[in-house]
Amino acid sequence: MLMGKVVNILLQLNQIHKVFNEGTPDEKIALHRINLQLKPGDFMTVIGSNGAGKSTLMNMISGKLIPDMGDVLIDGSDVTLVKEHKRSKLIGRVFQDPMAGTAPSMTIEENLAIAYSRTMTRSLHKGVSKKRRDFFQEKLEMLHLGLENRLSAKVGLLSGGERQALSLLMATFTEPKILLLDEHTAALDPARAELITNLTKEIVETFKLTTLMVTHNMQQALDLGNRLIMMDKAQVIFETNEEQKQKLTVEKLLEEFQKIRGEKMSSDKAVLI
Amino acid sequence: MPTAIFGSIEAGAIYALMALGVYLSFRILDFPDLTVDGSFVTGASVAAVMIVGGYNPFLATIAALLAGFAAGCLTGLLHTKGKINALLSGILMMIALYSINLRIMGKSNVPLLSEETAMTKLTEFWQGLGIDQAIQSLTAALGMNFIPKTWGILILMLILALAVKVLIDLFLKTDVGLAIRATGDNETMIRSFSADTDLLKIFGLGISNALVAFSGALVAQYNGFSDVGMGIGMIIIGLASVIIGEAIFGAKTIVRATLAVIGGAILYRIIVTLALRVEFLETGDMKLITAVIVISALILPKIIQQQKEKQRKRRRLLEAKKNQASNAYGKSGEHLAAIKSDS
Numbered sequence: 001m002l003m004g005k006v007v008n009i010l011l012q013l014n015q016i017h018k019v020f021n022e023g024t025p026d027e028k029i030a031l032h033r034i035n036l037q038l039k040p041g042d043f044m045t046v047i048g049s050n051g052a053g054k055s056t057l058m059n060m061i062s063g064k065l066i067p068d069m070g071d072v073l074i075d076g077s078d079v080t081l082v083k084e085h086k087r088s089k090l091i092g093r094v095f096q097d098p099m100a101g102t103a104p105s106m107t108i109e110e111n112l113a114i115a116y117s118r119t120m121t122r123s124l125h126k127g128v129s130k131k132r133r134d135f136f137q138e139k140l141e142m143l144h145l146g147l148e149n150r151l152s153a154k155v156g157l158l159s160g161g162e163r164q165a166l167s168l169l170m171a172t173f174t175e176p177k178i179l180l181l182d183e184h185t186a187a188l189d190p191a192r193a194e195l196i197t198n199l200t201k202e203i204v205e206t207f208k209l210t211t212l213m214v215t216h217n218m219q220q221a222l223d224l225g226n227r228l229i230m231m232d233k234a235q236v237i238f239e240t241n242e243e244q245k246q247k248l249t250v251e252k253l254l255e256e257f258q259k260i261r262g263e264k265m266s267s268d269k270a271v272l273i
Numbered sequence: 274m275p276t277a278i279f280g281s282i283e284a285g286a287i288y289a290l291m292a293l294g295v296y297l298s299f300r301i302l303d304f305p306d307l308t309v310d311g312s313f314v315t316g317a318s319v320a321a322v323m324i325v326g327g328y329n330p331f332l333a334t335i336a337a338l339l340a341g342f343a344a345g346c347l348t349g350l351l352h353t354k355g356k357i358n359a360l361l362s363g364i365l366m367m368i369a370l371y372s373i374n375l376r377i378m379g380k381s382n383v384p385l386l387s388e389e390t391a392m393t394k395l396t397e398f399w400q401g402l403g404i405d406q407a408i409q410s411l412t413a414a415l416g417m418n419f420i421p422k423t424w425g426i427l428i429l430m431l432i433l434a435l436a437v438k439v440l441i442d443l444f445l446k447t448d449v450g451l452a453i454r455a456t457g458d459n460e461t462m463i464r465s466f467s468a469d470t471d472l473l474k475i476f477g478l479g480i481s482n483a484l485v486a487f488s489g490a491l492v493a494q495y496n497g498f499s500d501v502g503m504g505i506g507m508i509i510i511g512l513a514s515v516i517i518g519e520a521i522f523g524a525k526t527i528v529r530a531t532l533a534v535i536g537g538a539i540l541y542r543i544i545v546t547l548a549l550r551v552e553f554l555e556t557g558d559m560k561l562i563t564a565v566i567v568i569s570a571l572i573l574p575k576i577i578q579q580q581k582e583k584q585r586k587r588r589r590l591l592e593a594k595k596n597q598a599s600n601a602y603g604k605s606g607e608h609l610a611a612i613k614s615d616s
Contacts, residue, residue, distance in 0.1 A: 062465070088467040095461070103458040106451070114451050118466040122448040171465075 009073070010210045011038040011178055016060055016070035030056040032234040033070070038178070043204055043211040043225035047218060047253075052231040054214045058182050061212065063087040075177055089119055092171035092209075094164070094184040101167030104156030108147055108166065111155050112136040115170035139173045142206070143199060161192035165199055172203050179204065181213040185220065193217075200224065218250045232261060274550075275419040279427070281546040285539030286430035287491045288510065290437055292518075292538040293531060294484030295511030300530070301445065302477045303457035304352075307363030307508050309485050311370025312344040314504035316486025318374045321383040321499035330391040334490045341486020342479040344370060349475030374501055381501045390494035392426060399425025426495070434538075437484065438531045445527050453477045485511075506560050513563055514538035516570040541566065 013036040020028045031053045038044060046054050059065040060072060063084035071080045074090050095101050102111050113127040116136075128136075133151065140148035143165045147158075155163060164184060172179060181200065185193040197220055204211050215221050221228055228245050230238035230253070237260050240248060291313060298306035316337035323333035344366060351362035375381065399405070400423060408424050421427075444450045455463035456473045464470055485507070493499040518537020524530035541563075548554055548562045 083469075085464050085467050085469045088465050091465075093465045095465075100459070100461050101465070103455040103462055105458050106454060110451055110454075113448070114455050114463065114466050114468075117448045117452075120448075122452055122468065124444070124447040124449060127446050127448050127451040 008040060009037050010040045010042070010075055011036070011061065011212070012071075012073040013037075013057075013060070014071045014073070016057075016067045016072070018056060018060065018065065018067050022068075029234045031060065031067070034234075034236060036229075036236070038210050038212065040210055041208055042227055043209075044213070044227040044229060045221040045225045046212065046214045046229050046231060047216070047221045048231035053234045054231055055182065057231070058180050058212070058214060061178065062091055062093060062180055090177040092118075092174070092176035092179045094167050094171045094179075094181050096183040096186050098160040098164040098167065098187055101170065102155045102163050105154060107152045107154055108140075108158075109133060109136055109151040111166065112139075112170060112173075116174060118176075119174050139169060142203065143169060159192075161188055161195060164188060164192070164196050168196065168199055168203060172207055172209060175207050175209065177210065179209045179211040181211065181215075183214050183216060186216060197224065218253055222248055222250065222253070230257065232257070237261070275417075276421065277546050277550070278543060279419070279421050281542035282539055283427045283430060284492075284495065285542035286427065286434050286535070287488060287495055288514065288542065289434040289488075289535040289538035290491070291485045291488035291507065292511045292514035292534045293434075293437060293441060294481040294488070295508065296515050296531065296534045297441070297481040297484070298478060299512065299515060300524075301454055301457050302474060302481070304359050304474065304478065305363065306345075306348060306478060306481060307360065308344055308348045308366040308370070308478070308482055309363075309508040309511055310504040310506070311367040311374065312341045312482040312485045312504075313489035313492075313507045314374045314499070314501060315344055315370055315377070316341050316489030317493035317499035317503060318377040318383070318501075319486070320490035321385055321493050322377055322379075324385060324388050324390060324494070325383060330389060330394060330494065334391055334487065334494075337490035338483045338487040341489070342483035344486070345478040345480070345482025346475050348482070349471075349478040352478075353471035353474050371501065378499060378501065383499045384497065385494060385499070386497040390497075391491065392494045395429050396423050396425050399423060399429065404428075430491075434535050438535060441531055442528050449473075449476075506563060509560075509563055509567060510541065513567045513570065514541045516567060517541055517544075520570050520574045 013034055016031050016034040016036075018029075018031040020026075020030050034053075034057065036057075046057065048054050056065065060067055063079070063082060063086075066081065071078055073079065074087075079087055079090075093101075103114065106114075109128045109132075113132060113136075116132060117125075117127075136151065137148045140151075145162055145165055147162065147166065155166065158166065164187075168184065184200075185196045188196060200213075201224060203209070211225065213221075213224065222245070226242045226245065228240045228248070229236050238256055291309070295306075295309060298304045298309075319340045320330070320333040320337040323336055324330050328336075348362050348366045351357045351365060352359055355362070357365070405424055409420060412419065445454060452463055452466075452468045453473050453476070455466075456468065456470045456477070460470055463473075489504070492503070514537040515534050516537070517540055518524075518533035518535070519530060521540065522529065522533035522536050524533055544566060545559060545562060549556065549559070554562070
């Protein structure tokens, strides 16, 4: 790190600070001078109790929230004040709610066409052309759910797992600079969650995506990715690099948390193992 | 009687353009846009004033369309940039447009009866084609003794409505069109795919009100006047057309839904015409009739749906019972229990 060599940084957060309801009795520091750097190809998992600031962190990167202090840099350019919809040309997102990432009254191919035009300026080009349809079909095969044969089915008819798989594909197949996964398996049953977890792994590797994933599931945080951070009370309290992460277990993570905070991570903070 | 029905189909085809505009805002953008009451008259007034001023009626109609587009965009701006509630921004524009329409016309009513309008020009053009005579001889051969002044307006307006429908269908399949549909369907999602939802809403409302004003301009030329009060309740008429159309012709796909809206608009006119022939009803009851039509179109499909559901369950239950009787050792008993628990 200190070798003086220019390291290519894809996502950089400098001293990000955010306070909600400032000046009222409900004042809450959501993020306290957070620094974060992701190199191309990094896959970082973020864990922490409820209210630790994980979601706020995601919203800072996606542009939904603007920090009180600090900068957000993507691929070297300052995007701190760039609006959410403009920033999303660079960012793919999958939400916790399987219903949030797709348009239910539109067909699978129409949804994919919307995702396909994320990186371009939309024009009066036909949304689902023959060429695009072939491309969609090929990409849908990656999901192994048979959706490639149901291109003209309305997305509202799909199950939660299918919709989340589709959301994941839609967020990734245009190869965004950064992929944000916000507890994207939390609302699914265990079998579906595992399916999506595996798909995530496969897709991130295929497209070599730089990824930030928030999860409540510690095992998932350990299984996926090459880096891990733990957040608590608006701060990053624990961070591992690639080698350390491989040796880490859930027990060690919990121990680590107790050592740092001097308190037990209580079960009502939804620590799922 | 046939003359009345004929007239209501003619009018229905012209009002269908307005209904398509309402379909865009209500169904596609999921935006209850009350601007319609005002922008319909704006279209009528702009066209009327320009025609009286000696402009080409077609040019006047295009200008009316653009005025409607501007009005819709303003409603969109109030809602997205001014962060005013959707209903309220529409109502505000509607009220503001009332005064603006009076200003445009300079008085509350502009007659067009002695003017050269798009309708008179189209009739002239049509009669030059000589198709009327052909249709007349055909209907006479079929034993119908009904002879309208011309078939031209009816046929040309139907063609216009269908052409606009096809354009809307095509537009809603383009990248921009898909983004507008997604804005009405799932705003979070479309924003995460780099669409500026504010801009899309403004644009969508612009197109919607452009169609409404277009329709207003044609209605003024069809009826032979523009009146500041002619837009009252227009949004409900539009909504009635959309709902009746969808209930009767279905709305599974966009192509089908837009066709249904045109059908609904024509059907609405026919229903009103028939209703007004009932002895105890008067012209002043029209708005009440409209309200009743909309309410029944909203409630009836649900009741029919419920009845169908009940019948289906009863049939399944009967079949299960039959199976149970014929197969004493089978597992249909469990099956039956499962059916009962979900009914």
